[in-house]
Structure formats: C-alpha cells, structure tokens
Amino acid sequence: xxxNPESVLNVLGKTQYLDDLPENAxxxxxxxxxxxxxxxxxxxxxxxxxxxxxxxxxxVVAADIPGQNELGTAVFDEPLLAAGEWHYHGQVLAxxxxxxxxxxxxxxxxxxxxxxxxLPAVTDPREAAARGxxxxxxxxxxxxxxxxAFLACDVVVSGRVESGGQEHxxxxxxxxxxxxxxxxxxxxxxxxxxxSGVQKIVARVLGLPMNLVEVETRRLGGAFGGKEDQATxxxxxxxxxxxxxxxxVKINLNRRDDMVATGKRHPYSSDFRIGLKKDGTILAFExxxxxxxxxxxxxxxxxxxxxxxxAAGAYHIPNVRVxxxxxxxxxxxxxxxxxxxxxxxxxxxxxxxxxxxxxxxxEPADIQRRNLLSDGDEFHYGMVAEDPRxxxxxxxxxxxxxxxxxxxxxxxxxxxxxxxxRGAAATPVxxxxxxxxxxxxxxxxxxxxxxxxxxxxxxxxxxxxxxVGRKIAxxxxxxxxxxxxxxxxxxxxxxxxxxxxxTAASTGTDINAMAAKIAxxxxxxxxxxxxxxxxxxxxxxxxxxxHEQRVDLSAHAFYATPGLHYDLATEKxxxxxxxxxxxxxxxxxxDVLRGTYQFDDAFIVHDIAHSIDPVIDRGQVEGAFAxxxxxxxxxxxxxxxxxxxxxxxxxTYKLPDAHFMPRMDVExxxxxxxxxxxxxxxxxEPPLMYGIAGYFAVLDALKAVHPDxxxxxxxxxxxxxxxxxxxxxDSP
Amino acid sequence: MKxxxxxxxxxxxxxxxxxxxxxxxxxxxxGLTGTKEGCGMGECGACTVIMNGRxxxxxxxxxxxxxxxxxxxxxxxxxxxxxxxxxxxxxxxxAVQCGFCTPGMVMSVKELLASDxxxxxxxxxxxxxxxxxxCTGYTQIVEAVTxxxxxxxxxxxxxx
Ligand code: FES
Ligand code: FES
Numbered sequence: 044x045x046x047n048p049e050s051v052l053n054v055l056g057k058t059q060y061l062d063d064l065p066e067n068a069x070x071x072x073x074x075x076x077x078x079x080x081x082x083x084x085x086x087x088x089x090x091x092x093x094x095x096x097x098x099x100x101x102x103v104v105a106a107d108i109p110g111q112n113e114l115g116t117a118v119f120d121e122p123l124l125a126a127g128e129w130h131y132h133g134q135v136l137a138x139x140x141x142x143x144x145x146x147x148x149x150x151x152x153x154x155x156x157x158x159x160x161x162l163p164a165v166t167d168p169r170e171a172a173a174r175g176x177x178x179x180x181x182x183x184x185x186x187x188x189x190x191x192a193f194l195a196c197d198v199v200v201s202g203r204v205e206s207g208g209q210e211h212x213x214x215x216x217x218x219x220x221x222x223x224x225x226x227x228x229x230x231x232x233x234x235x236x237x238x239s240g241v242q243k244i245v246a247r248v249l250g251l252p253m254n255l256v257e258v259e260t261r262r263l264g265g266a267f268g269g270k271e272d273q274a275t276x277x278x279x280x281x282x283x284x285x286x287x288x289x290x291x292v293k294i295n296l297n298r299r300d301d302m303v304a305t306g307k308r309h310p311y312s313s314d315f316r317i318g319l320k321k322d323g324t325i326l327a328f329e330x331x332x333x334x335x336x337x338x339x340x341x342x343x344x345x346x347x348x349x350x351x352x353x354a355a356g357a358y359h360i361p362n363v364r365v366x367x368x369x370x371x372x373x374x375x376x377x378x379x380x381x382x383x384x385x386x387x388x389x390x391x392x393x394x395x396x397x398x399x400x401x402x403x404x405x406e407p408a409d410i411q412r413r414n415l416l417s418d419g420d421e422f423h424y425g426m427v428a429e430d431p432r433x434x435x436x437x438x439x440x441x442x443x444x445x446x447x448x449x450x451x452x453x454x455x456x457x458x459x460x461x462x463x464x465r466g467a468a469a470t471p472v473x474x475x476x477x478x479x480x481x482x483x484x485x486x487x488x489x490x491x492x493x494x495x496x497x498x499x500x501x502x503x504x505x506x507x508x509x510x511v512g513r514k515i516a517x518x519x520x521x522x523x524x525x526x527x528x529x530x531x532x533x534x535x536x537x538x539x540x541x542x543x544x545x546t547a548a549s550t551g552t553d554i555n556a557m558a559a560k561i562a563x564x565x566x567x568x569x570x571x572x573x574x575x576x577x578x579x580x581x582x583x584x585x586x587x588x589x590h591e592q593r594v595d596l597s598a599h600a601f602y603a604t605p606g607l608h609y610d611l612a613t614e615k616x617x618x619x620x621x622x623x624x625x626x627x628x629x630x631x632x633x634d635v636l637r638g639t640y641q642f643d644d645a646f647i648v649h650d651i652a653h654s655i656d657p658v659i660d661r662g663q664v665e666g667a668f669a670x671x672x673x674x675x676x677x678x679x680x681x682x683x684x685x686x687x688x689x690x691x692x693x694x695t696y697k698l699p700d701a702h703f704m705p706r707m708d709v710e711x712x713x714x715x716x717x718x719x720x721x722x723x724x725x726x727x728e729p730p731l732m733y734g735i736a737g738y739f740a741v742l743d744a745l746k747a748v749h750p751d752x753x754x755x756x757x758x759x760x761x762x763x764x765x766x767x768x769x770x771x772x773d774s775p
Numbered sequence: 776m777k778x779x780x781x782x783x784x785x786x787x788x789x790x791x792x793x794x795x796x797x798x799x800x801x802x803x804x805x806g807l808t809g810t811k812e813g814c815g816m817g818e819c820g821a822c823t824v825i826m827n828g829r830x831x832x833x834x835x836x837x838x839x840x841x842x843x844x845x846x847x848x849x850x851x852x853x854x855x856x857x858x859x860x861x862x863x864x865x866x867x868x869x870a871v872q873c874g875f876c877t878p879g880m881v882m883s884v885k886e887l888l889a890s891d892x893x894x895x896x897x898x899x900x901x902x903x904x905x906x907x908x909x910c911t912g913y914t915q916i917v918e919a920v921t922x923x924x925x926x927x928x929x930x931x932x933x934x935x
Contacts, residue, residue, distance in 0.1 A: 047866065049874070050874070052874070054865045055809070055858070056848070056849030056877070060811070211909075212909050214873065214875035263873065264874065508873025508875075510872070659869060662911055662912075666872060666911050670912075693814050693818035693819055694816070694818050698907050704912055704913050
C-alpha cells in the first residue's frame with residue numbers, strides 16, 4: 044500500500060499549519076476591531092485606552108494605508124479598512140498590533156467607535172432589488188420560446204423557493220504572517236486558496252509592484268471556497284501591519300471573529316414557473332434568482348452565472364428563461380463555497396419538480412427520470428451534452444437503492460406507524476467543470492529533477508485536504524516513470540509559479556496536474572534522447588548523465604483548458620470543459636411528534652471517470668455530500684432582523700457530526716474522460732448537490748403525514764420548520 | 776504559578792499564568808503544536824488530549840488544573856517514525872483530509888479503544904461525536920476504527 048506523505052504527517056500531528064510555525068523574535072500579533080452593527084457612520088476611533096495598555100500596542104487605520112484601500116477584484120467596493128462608514132456587521136474598522144495575541148485582542152476590545160450614527164440596514168435581497176440596490180446588471184440565459192411553450196403545457200406550476208447561507212467552518216481559521224523584506228517589500232505566508240490573488244491585492248494596498256510581494260501557502264486546514272477571495276483581507280492586514288511597524292506580524296482569527304467577519308455561501312430567494320405535459324415531460328422552465336450578495340461584490344458576479352448554468356439541473360428542458368440578480372444588502376459579503384451558486388440553482392429546479400409532481404399526481408422521480416439529459420441535448424447556454432451520464436448514474440443509483448421496493452417498504456412502514464414516518468428522495472446531478480470566468484482556466488508548473496534523481500514539483504495548486512498534491516505526485520511519477528516516493532510537492536509560492544489562479548472550481552488537479560505532466564513530458568523527452576545511445580541506464584543514472592552532459596533538468600510548463608468560449612451578449616457558448624454526473628438516494632425517518640428526523644441511508648453513484656486515487660476521491664464524494672446534507676437539512680445561518688449574525692459560534696451554528704450522517708454507499712461510474720489528465724474527472728464540488736436529496740427525503744416523510752398540504756421549499760430543513768408543517772393548518 | 780505534569784512520558788515543571796488553558800500551555804509553553812485550536816470554546820474537539828486516561832478538550836481545562844496530571848498528546852502516539860495502529864489505520868483508510876481535526880480525533884479513538892477494544896459503530900460515533908470533521912463526512916474515520924477492531928463491515932466501494 045502506497046502512503047500519502049501528507050496524511051502520514053497529519054496522523055503524526057507534525058503537519059505545520061500557519062499557527063504551528065515557530066514565531067520570530069519581535070513578532071507582533073494582530074487583532075481586529077469590527078463594526079458593531081449592520082450599517083453605520085463613524086467619525087473616528089478612540090484608541091487611548093488601547094494604547095495605554097502597553098507600549099507595544101499600535102492601532103492601524105485606513106489612513107495608514109500607503110496604497111489603495113481596496114480589496115475588490117470585479118468591482119471596487121470593498122475597502123480593507125472601513126473609513127467613515129461601515130456596511131455590514133463584522134466589517135474591519137481597525138487593526139491592532141501588540142506583542143502578544145491576548146494583548147492584541149484585549150487592546151482591540153478597548154478601541155471605541157466615535158461619533159457612531161446608525162443607518163438603515165437592508166437584509167432582504169428582494170427588498171434590496173426593489174430599491175435598486177443591485178450589483179452590476181441582472182443576467183438572463185434563455186433557450187427556445189418559453190412564453191409560447193407555457194401555452195402548450197398541460198400543467199403549469201409556480202412557486203417560491205428560499206435557500207439559506209452556509210458557514211464554511213474550515214477547522215483552521217483564517218490567518219497570515221507577514222515579514223518586512225529588505226527589498227522594501229513583504230514576504231507573506233497566507234492561508235489562502237489564491238497566493239497570486241493575495242500578491243496582487245497586497246501590492247495594491249501597499250502601493251508596491253507585485254515583484255516586491257512574495258506569497259507562500261503551505262497548506263490549509265480546510266477551505267471549501269472560504270479562502271478563495273476571503274483570505275486576502277487578512278493577508279493584506281498582516282502585510283500592512285508589517286510595513287507600518289517594520290516587524291513581522293501574525294494574524295490568526297479566533298473562531299468567533301472568523302464566523303462574524305468572513306463571507307459564506309449566498310442565501311437565495313427565488314421564483315419559479317414550470318410547465319409540463321401530462322406524462323411528466325418538462326416543456327418550459329422559468330426562474331428568477333435573487334442572490335443575497337451581501338455588502339460588497341466579492342465573487343458574486345462569477346457565482347451568479349453558475350446558478351444560471353445549473354438552473355435546469357440534470358435535465359434537458361427545451362424552453363428555459365432564467366434570470367439572476369445580485370442584490371446588495373447590509374450583510375457580510377457572501378462568497379465562494381463548494382458548489383459556487385450551483386446548489387442554489389439545483390434546489391430550485393428540484394423544488395419545481397416536486398411541486399409539479401404533486402400537481403400531476405405522480406412521483407417526483409417519474410418526472411426526473413423522464414427528463415434527464417441525453418447525448419446531443421443542448422443546454423440552455425448553448426453547449427451540447429457529450430457522453431452525458433445522467434441516465435446511467437440515476438438508473439444505477441435507483442437500482443442500488445432498490446427503489447421500487449424501497450417505496451413500497453416506506454408505504455407499508457408509514458401505514459403501520461403513526462408516530463414515525465419514513466421518506467426517500469433522489470437527486471440527479473450534472474455539474475459543469477471549469478471556472479465560469481474563462482480567463483481563469485490556466486495554470487503553470489515548474490518541475491525540477493535534482494541530480495540525484497529526486498524530483499520537486501511546484502504548481503499553483505494549494506493543498507487543503509482535497510489531495511491535489513497527492514494526485515499531482517502520482518501523475519508526475521507516472522509521467523517520469525519513477526516511484527511516487529521520489530516526488531516531492533513543494534509549497535505553493537508566487538516566486539516559483541507566477542500568475543496562478545485560485546485552487547477552486549474543482550479544477551485543482553485538472554489544471555495543475557496537467558501543467559505538471561506537460562513539464563514532465565518535456566523532461567522525459569530530454570532524458571529519452573540521451574537514453575537512445577545508452578540503453579540500460581536507470582532513471583538515476585540517466586539523470587546523472589544528463590547533468591554531466593549539461594542537459595537542463597528543469598522544466599516549466601503551462602496549461603490552458605482548451606475549447607472554452609462564451610458570448611456574454613447572447614449568453615451562449617461552451618463555458619465548461621465537460622460535465623460531471625451522478626445521483627443520490629437518501630432516506631430519512633421523521634419523528635412526527637417532535638419534528639426531528641434522522642437520515643438512514645445514502646446511496647450514491649458518482650461519475651468519477653478514471654480515478655487517479657480512488658480512496659481520495661471517495662473521501663471527496665462523502666465529504667462533499669456531508670456538507671451538502673448539512674446545508675440542506677441542518678446548518679442554519681441565522682441573522683437577526685438587524686443584520687447581526689446570530690449563529691456566531693459552533694454551539695449556535697450546528698454542523699454535521701458523526702451521528703448526523705447516514706450510512707453511505709458510494710459507487711463509482713468508471714468510464715474514462717478523454718482530454719483530461721489521466722482521463723479523470725474533477726470531483727470536489729459535484730457531490731455536494733447530493734445533499735439536496737436529504738431535504739426532499741424529509742419532505743417526503745412530512746407529506747406522508749399531511750398528503751394534502753402544500754409543500755414548502757425553504758432550505759435548510761430544520762426540526763422547527765418540520766414541526767410547523769406538522770402542527771399548523773397552513774404550511775410555513 | 777508553577778505546575779508539574781507528565782506529557783507523553785516526559786516530566787515538565789513550568790511556570791504558567793493562572794488563566795492559561797492547558798491547550799495554550801501545551802502549544803505555547805511546551806511547543807507541542809500537534810494539538811490544535813479549532814474554536815477555543817469546547818465545541819469542536821480539535822484540542823482533544825488524554826488527561827489521566829480521559830479524553831478532554833484541552834481548551835476547557837486550565838493548565839493549573841492539570842498540575843500533577845499525566846497527559847498524552849498526538850506527539851506521544853507514534854513510537855519514533857512508526858505509526859501506532861490507530862494512526863496507521865487512519866492513514867490507510869484516508870480518514871484524514873486536511874488533517875486539522877486528526878490529532879484530536881485520534882485521541883478520542885484512543886480513549887475509546889482503551890476501554891472498549893471492540894466497539895460497535897454506534898459506540899465509535901459516540902466517541903467522536905464531540906470531534907467535528909468538516910472534510911470527510913466521517914465514514915472513512917469510522918472505517919479506520921472498524922478495520923482496526925474488526926467490528927463492522929466496510930461500507931461502500933468494494934472495488935477500491
Ligand atoms: S479548540 Fe477546544 S474544543 Fe475546539
Ligand atoms: S480532515 Fe479536515 S476537518 Fe477533519
């Protein structure tokens with residue numbers, strides 16, 4: 044059994060995360076002063092009490108920023124430090140430096156806001172849209188002729204769908220360390236998915252060229268999108284502190300600050316209209332997505348198109364019109380989270396199908412199976428489905444769950460039990476792979492063969508537990524024809540591979556392992572040329588000879604995902620390299636008296652294509668499903684009406700624990716995916732959507748109690764909502 | 776104040792502030808950074824160590840309370856470079872993704888197996904209930920334990 048060196052370090056407890064590295068003498072610790080409410084104005088900060096605590100205390104404010112006070116990438120609307128006005132609860136007003144972490148936190152607590160004036164806060168996306176508080180313009184994707192198609196339908200159903208936000212809860216909180224450099228710049232260690240992104244913004248904030256800002260990322264204790272753009276501010280604060288103080292500065296958020304002050308998955312409020320023939324064929328679908336974007340643009344403009352791309356789920360619907368609006372509210376800027384807008388789209392179409400099934404008097408699964416994508420079907424954004432695996436995975440999954448027997452068993456069980464009801468639901472998934480922003484689909488690698496035959500590989504990929512380093516090592520070992528124990532994956536550094544993209548959108552391996560492979564192929568060709576005249580040399584001997592003969596043993600390579608194009612004017616093109624398919628069946632048991640439920644089984648058939656490392660891939664499927672199930676049926680990101688986050692600790696924000704998770708039975712559909720590294724498919728995000736089946740499994744059990752009551756589509760399912768449905772006359 | 780305690784078989788006598796937690800003492804005073812802080816409020820289990828035979832959240836114990844205690848952290852689990860059975864099974868079964876929950880998880884499992892060498896799946900889940908893992912979905916963690924103890928079928932992917 045081959046060992047994953049990263050996992051060995053992890054089980055030994057030797058892995059060094061940001062806060063585990065030895066601290067330098069003279070290092071200062073940073074804490075932040077956060078805004079006290081969702082919207083307000085202030086004239087300044089009273090720092091006297093903080094400064095009086097110790098001579099090491101220093102308070103850094105917006106006016107201390109040497110460059111631009113701006114974190115935004117798509118739109119410049121996100122100051123690093125608020126100046127004059129704050130737009131959400133938890134916005135950073137000041138940075139406090141001190142000789143110890145506890146002193147910095149205590150000093151930060153003593154900084155007082157002066158001249159505070161509360162301003163009205165908008166938290167509801169529809170209200171924001173009605174007031175014209177939107178970011179950029181709404182986007183609409185369409186195919187066919189929706190209005191005409193609705194006229195030809197036997198049944199048309201419309202409804203409203205809510206889905207809540209989600210906190211990432213990466214176990215390692217956000218942080219960064221910055222060292223002033225004698226070049227006049229800074230060196231940074233950042234807990235980011237995007238070292239080059241941090242480099243660019245830090246350079247902007249400090250007013251430096253990018254070549255004076257060096258960023259390294261060793262590894263992350265989880266990220267899930269939460270450290271894609273949202274890690275940048277903390278790194279920029281550490282860098283600012285280092286420049287202002289001339290000392291190394293470390294910032295490492297405590298859990299509460301991390302929960303209050305960092306972005307999360309976007310809540311959505313949506314309307315749908317679906318039209319079908321009597322037999323369950325979907326003819327037309329229309330949806331309006333109101334994305335609660337929060338107070339700043341962040342990644343919302345990249346996330347909204349993915350909601351639209353996935354608005355029709357795993358189905359072929361000939362007439363589609365879907366619109367997404369980014370609504371600016373006074374909540375934390377919402378951001379990337381595994382699935383990136385996709386889950387919100389999926390939940391709406393699955394809700395629409397559930398509502399339509401009721402109207403037609405058939406089962407949702409009948410509509411799902413009838414409308415799954417077939418080879419050659421055109422998506423509403425113009426791409427054609429090639430080798431779609433929706434039907435195959437769904438049929439295999441239903442067979443695995445023994446669907447007909449399961450439905451019959453559940454009916455029998457429910458007939459025999461008054462206090463308990465069981466339910467089951469299936470959710471098929473089709474998820475496009477590539478960054479929705481085409482320019483981001485690029486990456487580089489630098490491979491060194493040292494003259495003893497050992498190999499070091501640098502790419503833009505950040506290891507965060509997803510196993511990208513391991514997969515790259517296996518690809519490199521295979522390409523060079525050496526044991527993987529000879530391959531070391533280097534930390535991710537802006538000086539080894541420049542201008543990299545975040546490790547995100549499930550593309551980490553697709554892009555970075557491919558770039559590494561191209562570099563290895565170059566090296567292999569150089570060695571093979573030598574080997575022609577000297578047969579019988581092993582790799583180590585060949586490398587020694589190459590060095591002797593002055594052959595370059597290093598190679599840099601670049602990979603840009605081919606064939607992508609998209610026309611924003613027509614909203615048509617080929618935004619994805621390929622799609623990943625799969626299906627989950629989830630079963631649940633409901634306690635009718637209490638509204639509580641447990642998940643019993645999850646059957647998953649997932650389109651893995653060729654797996655580079657099946658054990659890692661199964662971990663990705665199960666872990667993503669757990670997050671999806673948490674989002675769908677447990678995790679409630681509660682905000683007060685005043686815009687303050689109520690769920691700001693792990694006791695008020697519930698996470699899936701070992702008991703929450705059902706038995707999982709995961710099966711892979713293994714058919715190679717030509718045109719990718721090792722014929723693999725990306726795996727990070729698609730399985731998250733399987734969690735949606737959990738919502739509908741509980742809903743199915745609820746319907747067994749009140750078959751005639753209209754269902755509600757308000758995710759996450761919670762025992763409170765279930766109880767309200769069970770006890771009240773009208774649905775919640 | 777001065778406290779004396781045994782950590783991973785080594786005896787330490789160290790100064791510590793009265794309000795410092797055992798977690799802080801282990802990480803900052805002793806420099807044993809294998810034990811992690813995930814929340815600092817007794818809610819995540821990342822800081823789990825074994826104190827006098829019991830798994831505890833070291834962020835909820837004052838260092839002063841550990842005066843005289845016998846403590847084991849993740850650093851005391853392997854014998855030199857050789858992984859303990861629990862560690863080897865975690866690695867083999869990919870019960871580890873980002874690894875941040877792992878040291879605490881291993882400590883909770885260790886406490887369980889000390890009192891119940893053949894735990895049921897429910898008992899395993901019970902033992903790690905206070906340890907959040909955001910990465911794995913727990914199945915591979917449970918499997919790492921059942922494979923070790925022979926108490927439960929391996930779920931899923933037969934062909935892997
Ligand atoms: S750090 Fe101790 S329980 Fe979370
Ligand atoms: S492996 Fe990341 S939290 Fe458990």
